[in-house]
Amino acid sequence: MEVAPRTPVFEARGITKTYRMGEVTVPALRGVDVAFQEGELVVLLGPSGSGKSTLLNVLGGLDVPTSGTVRWRDHDLADPDERLLTRYRRDHVGFVFQHYNLVPSLTARENVALAAEIARAPMTPEEALGLVGLSARLDHFPSQLSGGEQQRVAIARAVVKRPEVLLCDEPTGALDAATGRLVLEALCKVNRELGTTTVIITHNATIADLADRVLVLRDGAVVEERTNAVRRAPAELAW
Amino acid sequence: MRALDAKLLRDLWHLRAQASAIAVLTGCAVAALVGSVTTWQALARTQAGYYESHRFPHVFAEARRAPREVAARLAALPGVAEVEVRVAGYGTVELGQGGGAPVTARLIGVPPGGARLSRVHLRSGRDLAAPGEVLVGEAFAEARGLGPGDALAVVVHGRRERLRVVGVALSPEVIYAIRPGDLLPDDRHFAVLWVPEAGLAAALDLDGAFDEAGLVLGPGADERAVLAGVDRILAPSGGAGAFGRDQQVSHRFLTDEIGQLRAMAAVMPALFMGVAAYLISLVVARLVATERAQIGMLKALGWPSLAVAGHYARLVGLIALGGAALGGAGGLAMGQWMARVYAHYYRLPALRFEGDWAVVGLAAALALAASLLGAAGSLRRVLRLPPAEAMRPEAPLDYRPSLLERLGLSHLLSQTGRMVVRGMGRRPLRAALGTLGLATAVAVLVVAAFMGDAIDLIMQRQLADAQRWDLSLTFTGPASEAALAELRAIPGVRAVEPRRAVAAVLRRGHRSVRTALLGVDPGADLTRLVGAGGEVVPVPPAGLVLSRQLARTLGVAPGEEVLVEVTEGRRPRLAFQVAATVDDLVGVAATVSRAHLGARLSDPGVITGAVLAVDPARAAEVEARVARLPRVLSATSRGALLVALRAMLDELLTTYMAVIFLLAAGIAAGVVYNTGRIAWAERERELATLRVIGLTRGEAWRLLAGEMLALLLGALPLGGLLGAGFVAFTAATAGNDLFRIPAVVAPRTYAVAALVTAAAVGVVALAARRWISRMNLVASLSTRE
Numbered sequence A: 001m002e003v004a005p006r007t008p009v010f011e012a013r014g015i016t017k018t019y020r021m022g023e024v025t026v027p028a029l030r031g032v033d034v035a036f037q038e039g040e041l042v043v044l045l046g047p048s049g050s051g052k053s054t055l056l057n058v059l060g061g062l063d064v065p066t067s068g069t070v071r072w073r074d075h076d077l078a079d080p081d082e083r084l085l086t087r088y089r090r091d092h093v094g095f096v097f098q099h100y101n102l103v104p105s106l107t108a109r110e111n112v113a114l115a116a117e118i119a120r121a122p123m124t125p126e127e128a129l130g131l132v133g134l135s136a137r138l139d140h141f142p143s144q145l146s147g148g149e150q151q152r153v154a155i156a157r158a159v160v161k162r163p164e165v166l167l168c169d170e171p172t173g174a175l176d177a178a179t180g181r182l183v184l185e186a187l188c189k190v191n192r193e194l195g196t197t198t199v200i201i202t203h204n205a206t207i208a209d210l211a212d213r214v215l216v217l218r219d220g221a222v223v224e225e226r227t228n229a230v231r232r233a234p235a236e237l238a239w
Numbered sequence B: 001m002r003a004l005d006a007k008l009l010r011d012l013w014h015l016r017a018q019a020s021a022i023a024v025l026t027g028c029a030v031a032a033l034v035g036s037v038t039t040w041q042a043l044a045r046t047q048a049g050y051y052e053s054h055r056f057p058h059v060f061a062e063a064r065r066a067p068r069e070v071a072a073r074l075a076a077l078p079g080v081a082e083v084e085v086r087v088a089g090y091g092t093v094e095l096g097q098g099g100g101a102p103v104t105a106r107l108i109g110v111p112p113g114g115a116r117l118s119r120v121h122l123r124s125g126r127d128l129a130a131p132g133e134v135l136v137g138e139a140f141a142e143a144r145g146l147g148p149g150d151a152l153a154v155v156v157h158g159r160r161e162r163l164r165v166v167g168v169a170l171s172p173e174v175i176y177a178i179r180p181g182d183l184l185p186d187d188r189h190f191a192v193l194w195v196p197e198a199g200l201a202a203a204l205d206l207d208g209a210f211d212e213a214g215l216v217l218g219p220g221a222d223e224r225a226v227l228a229g230v231d232r233i234l235a236p237s238g239g240a241g242a243f244g245r246d247q248q249v250s251h252r253f254l255t256d257e258i259g260q261l262r263a264m265a266a267v268m269p270a271l272f273m274g275v276a277a278y279l280i281s282l283v284v285a286r287l288v289a290t291e292r293a294q295i296g297m298l299k300a301l302g303w304p305s306l307a308v309a310g311h312y313a314r315l316v317g318l319i320a321l322g323g324a325a326l327g328g329a330g331g332l333a334m335g336q337w338m339a340r341v342y343a344h345y346y347r348l349p350a351l352r353f354e355g356d357w358a359v360v361g362l363a364a365a366l367a368l369a370a371s372l373l374g375a376a377g378s379l380r381r382v383l384r385l386p387p388a389e390a391m392r393p394e395a396p397l398d399y400r401p402s403l404l405e406r407l408g409l410s411h412l413l414s415q416t417g418r419m420v421v422r423g424m425g426r427r428p429l430r431a432a433l434g435t436l437g438l439a440t441a442v443a444v445l446v447v448a449a450f451m452g453d454a455i456d457l458i459m460q461r462q463l464a465d466a467q468r469w470d471l472s473l474t475f476t477g478p479a480s481e482a483a484l485a486e487l488r489a490i491p492g493v494r495a496v497e498p499r500r501a502v503a504a505v506l507r508r509g510h511r512s513v514r515t516a517l518l519g520v521d522p523g524a525d526l527t528r529l530v531g532a533g534g535e536v537v538p539v540p541p542a543g544l545v546l547s548r549q550l551a552r553t554l555g556v557a558p559g560e561e562v563l564v565e566v567t568e569g570r571r572p573r574l575a576f577q578v579a580a581t582v583d584d585l586v587g588v589a590a591t592v593s594r595a596h597l598g599a600r601l602s603d604p605g606v607i608t609g610a611v612l613a614v615d616p617a618r619a620a621e622v623e624a625r626v627a628r629l630p631r632v633l634s635a636t637s638r639g640a641l642l643v644a645l646r647a648m649l650d651e652l653l654t655t656y657m658a659v660i661f662l663l664a665a666g667i668a669a670g671v672v673y674n675t676g677r678i679a680w681a682e683r684e685r686e687l688a689t690l691r692v693i694g695l696t697r698g699e700a701w702r703l704l705a706g707e708m709l710a711l712l713l714g715a716l717p718l719g720g721l722l723g724a725g726f727v728a729f730t731a732a733t734a735g736n737d738l739f740r741i742p743a744v745v746a747p748r749t750y751a752v753a754a755l756v757t758a759a760a761v762g763v764v765a766l767a768a769r770r771w772i773s774r775m776n777l778v779a780s781l782s783t784r785e
Helices: A052-059 A082-092 A108-116 A125-131 A147-159 A177-194 A205-210 B003-014 B016-053 B070-075 B138-144 B197-203 B223-237 B249-290 B292-301 B305-346 B357-384 B387-391 B415-426 B428-466 B482-488 B548-554 B594-600 B616-627 B638-693 B697-733 B747-773 B777-782
Strands: A008-021 A024-037 A041-045 A067-072 A093-096 A165-169 A197-202 A213-218 A221-227 B059-067 B080-086 B088-094 B103-110 B121-125 B133-137 B151-156 B159-170 B190-196 B209-217 B471-480 B493-508 B511-520 B544-547 B561-566 B573-582 B590-593 B606-614 B632-637
Touching (some): A024 A052, A052 A067, A052 A197, A082 A093, A082 B292, A093 B292, A108 A147, A147 A177, A177 A205, B003 B305, B016 B357, B059 B223, B070 B223, B088 B632, B103 B151, B190 B197, B209 B223, B249 B638, B305 B638, B482 B493, B482 B606, B493 B548, B544 B548, B632 B638
Antiparallel strands (some): B059 B209, B493 B561, B493 B606, B544 B590
């Protein structure tokens, strides 16, 4: 079942990130070194304010570090050139957000098409929605879908372009356990079937059991790293 | 269809109420622009076409008596393409029914086969064919109910001749038919008549001679050289100075009117466009704030910032173009209607209205540009919004105690009041913009309604303050002061004041105006010079008092000199000092002390007319007596003046302003609706929270209504000020020789504008009750923001 880790695709060295809020500077990352292998499923664990979202934003090219180096293959993600970052996100990264961020005025199929239209070799929105088990809900608007269904539409939107990297920020944060398991099922299926390097942020320690590797962050630094000998299936998780 | 296009259309549908309100506003702006521009274009084109088809001359000349042979010498002047000479003069008309004020007639001789220049345009009947026939100008014919088959008598130089009306006609030279020396047209007492030339020449003692000439110039002709040449040739024949179209009374008035329309075409549309742009800025700012997370998501997906901003720009563009389409169609209809009203007033045959698509296109482009400009700030925010920022909720707003609280006055405010005041204090810019929006609504209503005040003031100044006579007489020629005694002796006449008018060209540098010097006695009570503010300008013992408009035309200021070329009698050229100017509102005049004028002309004691104060009970009797005096050429009654003034102001101003008022009301409604809608959207979440906590609908509503009330209270004084500013601008741009628009706004007008706006806010506030009742508390709170 497991996809064996191969070469590192992400490499971050000594990255820091400081936000300036008026006269106060808030350090979000204080020198993080991480590397992710291709096809790996990594969970970033930590309380809120630990810097995991900031790290995810940097990996996804949504934000650039204040200092340090970060690369994805031959892309320099520390370069603040917005055009290059946009191209990186567009060609290689899929995002799943805690609050789904679906466009309420578009149907499930159209929300997915939003990503497919600007991708180089996408699957069809129908395929992507099939992958997350929503073939029967193609033409429903977000307001007609349950929270779990909305999050699965968001996953379909993230994977429709066949991204090499899938970054998920608290994907089950707004969901009950049963629905959350369905969503995690969909993420594991994508990771398994498409070999997508997947990073999931959560503060729910139980979810860490389905990862290849777990990084624990606190106060902007990685304080613990562990590798799971066995990845558990989402159905086995309970919280 | 692309997914983003689907979003665009559905967003538009979702925003339909606000989008429609903005589209209607944009439409009003486009309609006002298209309507005004196509109207003046149509009039300018109609004027040009009329001149062309009826061969309106470029140069006009008058002489006392010039031999016919001189015409050939005029035709030989370089640049002259065609010359026609004719006989023309003044007489009085006697209609079948006796009594009433005498009617002055301008008589124009028509050669057998018709004139070549200034051809008449028949409205009914037929051309002249035999002696004893007459064509009557349409304005007079309508005022007196005359038509083919009717009879009238004309008295010229004491000779009375009966004439039969065979047709009703128009001519490009008398589009604006006004009796010389009058400020306004008086269709009942001034007639233009075309009669066979031979008979008229005999009556005027001009057999074998002419007293008027019209010249058509060839392309590239030097008009100044021609004018000089004509003056040289006609000097021995008592030439009164040749002049071009710019000094021809009818042409000048019509051209002024068209020019004024053109000036007005700029003010209102600019105002409307600004308001539309402002509303767009509000709505798009709101939309972008709401869709912050979606914008971030799109960027995170890899959509380029430009494409995302473009999405919102297209939304704005669609609204603007929707409005432009609406406004374009409405504007063309409006232009056609207004042009027809003007063409009817000026009796222009064959109105040439061409709904110019270029104008519609330009207006649409302006609307689009204004809308995008309004949205520019928000679009820039979309461009700059970093995708990661967009994924985070907006930082909570920085609340501070309001100024009232800091001053220790918080006990004056209820809990609701404090929330309203703090809410506005935390976003002062937004509160200021809301206030400004409502203020604009007040201002457009003030601008639209102030014309009524202006008309009232014009009537007051002209008829109550300046012209205080009941009857104004013009004599057939110069008379001695002895005539005054004769007038005073008429029973019912309470006072008589003499006048002396001298036809002249006023010249300063290269600028000149053909007008008359009016000599009145200093201290005269029946004719006074009154400025717009009601101040009486005394006639000085020496020197001229010019209407400010006339001084502006001549480019002369008090203390400076103008050259007066008298165009009658011995035709002296005299330098007069300008003693003062008066910012009167109707017509233009050059007034001088009669004694001073007589001294400069070396013929003191001469009068050419008089004004009378009459016992109202005996007015008809006096008018009838006066009409029988052989010396009296014309008499204008105060009533006739009032009718003429009303007619002109109503026709020319009220039409335009009625249209503008409708559009302004539309704007005010749009602004108020959008302001309320946005205040609601801003507070929806907060109100939902309050409702969840346990506030009643009424309490939540008071919060929203309180904010709208606070915006309104700020808007009323600001709107008054803005309105006064727009009024001053309109008044400054929309004056001509015929009348000036005083920048006055009656308190009543401010009150009406304020009440209409307040009522509109009240209606929207009531609608807000329904918005609150229908609010889905769970959905309002779960929106992530």
